[in-house]
Amino acid sequence: xxxxxxxxxxxxxxxxxxxxxxxxxxxxxxxxxxxxxxxxxxxxxxxxxxxxxxxxxxxxxxxxxxxxxxxxxxxxxxxxxxxxxxxxxxxxxxxxxxxxxxxxxxxxxxxxxxxxxxxxxxxxxxxxxxxxxxxxxxxxxxxxxxxxxxxxxxxxxxxxxxxxxxxxxxxxxxxxxxxxxxxxxxxxxxxxxxxxxxxxxxxxxxxxxxxxxxxxxxxxxxxxxxxxxxxxxxxxxxxxxxxxxxxxxxxxxxxxxxxxxxxxxxxxxxxxxxxxxxxxxxxxxxxxxxxxxxxxxxxxxxxxxxxxxxxxxxxxxxxxxxxxxxxxxxxxxxxxxxxxxxxxxxxxxxxxxxxxxxxxxxxxxxxxxxxxxxxxxxxxxxxxxxxxxxxxxxxxxxxxxxxxxxxxxxxxxxxxxxxxxxxxxxxxxxxx
Ligand code: HSE
Numbered sequence: 001x002x003x004x005x006x007x008x009x010x011x012x013x014x015x016x017x018x019x020x021x022x023x024x025x026x027x028x029x030x031x032x033x034x035x036x037x038x039x040x041x042x043x044x045x046x047x048x049x050x051x052x053x054x055x056x057x058x059x060x061x062x063x064x065x066x067x068x069x070x071x072x073x074x075x076x077x078x079x080x081x082x083x084x085x086x087x088x089x090x091x092x093x094x095x096x097x098x099x100x101x102x103x104x105x106x107x108x109x110x111x112x113x114x115x116x117x118x119x120x121x122x123x124x125x126x127x128x129x130x131x132x133x134x135x136x137x138x139x140x141x142x143x144x145x146x147x148x149x150x151x152x153x154x155x156x157x158x159x160x161x162x163x164x165x166x167x168x169x170x171x172x173x174x175x176x177x178x179x180x181x182x183x184x185x186x187x188x189x190x191x192x193x194x195x196x197x198x199x200x201x202x203x204x205x206x207x208x209x210x211x212x213x214x215x216x217x218x219x220x221x222x223x224x225x226x227x228x229x230x231x232x233x234x235x236x237x238x239x240x241x242x243x244x245x246x247x248x249x250x251x252x253x254x255x256x257x258x259x260x261x262x263x264x265x266x267x268x269x270x271x272x273x274x275x276x277x278x279x280x281x282x283x284x285x286x287x288x289x290x291x292x293x294x295x296x297x298x299x300x301x302x303x304x305x306x307x308x309x310x311x312x313x314x315x316x317x318x319x320x321x322x323x324x325x326x327x328x329x330x331x332x333x334x335x336x337x338x339x340x341x342x343x344x345x346x347x348x349x350x351x352x353x354x355x356x357x358x359x360x361x362x363x364x365x366x367x368x369x370x371x372x373x374x375x376x377x378x379x380x381x382x383x384x385x386x387x388x389x390x391x392x393x394x395x396x397x398x399x400x401x402x403x404x405x406x407x408x409x410x411x412x413x414x415x416x417x418x419x420x421x422x423x424x425x426x427x428x429x430x431x432x
Contacts, residue, residue: 001032005040006321009074009099011065011090012081013046013053016104016131019310020078020317021056031314035321039076043068069094076320078313079103080131088112095123100324102316104131104309110205110221113212117333126329128316133206134159134285136308137301138315143213143289144331150291152214155253156430157287158280159206161303162197163229163249165189165283167268171246176234189283199228200266203251210287211253211264216337219253219264225344227267236425239354239396242382243429245270246278250430254347261342270352271431278431288431345405350379350429352398353411358419359385359393366419367395374410376402392421398429 008024010017024031024041032038044056045065053061062068069077069090077094079101081087087108091101101120103109109116109132120127130140134157143152158164162184169180181198184190196202204224211219229249240247248271253264271278276298280286285303290296302308323330357363364383371378377400384394399407407426414420 002037002325005038006035006075006324007040007042007073008317009042009068009071009077009094010044011069011077011079011087013044013056013061014080015306016309016313017044017078017080018053018056019306020080020313021053023310023314025055027314031318034318036325037321039317039321042074043071065090066093069099070097072097074099075324076317077101078317079105080313081105082107084108084111088116091116091127092119095119095125095127098125100126100320100329101128102313102320103127103129104313105129106132106202106205106209107221110208113209113220114218114333114335121332124329126320126323127332128320128330129209130316131309131312133209134287134299135301135303135305136311137285137287137299137303138312139210139287139299140213141315142299143210144334147289147291147294150293152289152291153255154290155210155214155251155287156277157210157251158248158277158285159210159251159287159303160197160200160203160249161283161285162190162194163203164280164285166198167229167232167247167249168281170232170234171237174234174237177230177232198230200226200249203249203266207251207253207264207266210251211262212335214253214289215255215262215339216334217262217339217341218335219262219341223264223341225263225265225267225347229268231425232268233425235354236427239352239425240270242396243270243352243398244274245272245429247271247427248277248280250277252430255339256342256346257348260339261346262339263342263344263347265344265347267428269428269430271429275431345403345408347404348401349404350399350401350432351407352396352425352427352429354424354426355395355397355414356421356424357393357395358421359391360419363419364395366417367397367414370413370417371397371399371410374406374413376406376410394424
């Protein structure tokens with residue numbers, strides 16, 4: 001074993017960074033044996049230097065992250081700051097000064113992954129980011145390496161623990177969105193400002209990264225269609241139950257049927273209770289992958305939290321250190337397929353539409369005609385007259401597979417009918 005240690009600079013020492021430092025110390029001998037050389041924490045860049053950080057030598061702590069990554073003797077920079085800047089500048093500066101990089105930064109990779117990969121490749125350094133998607137769950141390496149000989153057609157996952165916790169609560173207790181969110185906040189699952197999670201931004205960044213890797217193409221955050229889950233109601237869950245389904249916030253990346261393009265989207269959707277993703281409870285994550293040769297695979301585990309995310313960071317650190325000792329680099333960006341990303345209108349799926357309609361002769365026929373005129377085939381219709389005798393009824397229509405554009409045209413036309421008093425909800429049905 002080499003005795004000269006590989007030097008690691010840690011950018012950020014919050015929930016994840018402090019766990020990375022702790023595991024580097026407590027597992028030092030095992031890490032050294034697995035890598036073939038010891039790893040040494042050579043510096044820790046933080047915003048608040050006065051904070052006491054157990055197990056970290058105060059002499060290593062600095063507020064000058066730029067000086068740390070410019071030192072020139074750093075082998076690996078671990079970036080767990082998050083956000084776009086200063087993380088992007090620090091990563092490019094680190095690479096320019098000879099370091100490889102391990103990052104957990106989904107927002108940055110989803111926005112600027114291609115450019116950062118280009119910088120790393122040009123410099124002959126590694127850029128690894130297993131922790132950026134679904135925390136501890138090994139996902140990027142299986143997609144990039146284990147399935148490199150296969151053809152992935154679909155990646156569908158629950159990649160945000162906060163929203164899964166909220167939806168699971170709504171499902172199991174009948175609670176409304178706000179009540180479930182309040183509980184998630186009280187238990188520390190949801191941030192004080194939960195926008196990134198509940199509006200689907202966090203999941204969309206992860207979807208962009210997964211789609212790019214799965215389809216060997218460039219997919220950026222802006223390419224991902226995004227709908228949050230704040231409008232999901234207890235009534236939606238009741239409808240889902242009627243259909244033998246539950247509701248999940250899904251990130252779905254698909255290759256088009258003709259293979260000529262891909263789509264990536266995040267939105268709430270009904271999935272059958274028999275689908276493996278339906279059994280993912282609480283704040284857990286899971287990703288369901290469908291490929292030509294392997295068939296169906298599911299990756300499951302904790303998608304957030306200091307220690308699970310640090311596990312993924314440490315796995316990357318070991319891989320990058322091994323590469324450095326071998327004088328090699330691991331797989332970088334693979335975007336050779338260069339498949340374009342199709343707009344949401346071209347996505348084909350099934351829909352559950354709940355309408356408030358006038359309860360009188362001919363209404364059902366009128367509604368069915370609108371679906372037919374837009375080429376959307378109806379699978380089932382369920383009508384329920386209201387007890388209050390106000391001459392209105394609830395009509396639930398479940399369609400066969402149709403394009404999002406056709407469905408939108410249908411809904412627009414339905415809204416213009418006098419007999420349709422309102423469109424209570426529209427939800428996609430996936431996983432059948
Ligand atoms: N906020 C994310 C979640 C974890 O709830 O899953 C970090 O991506």
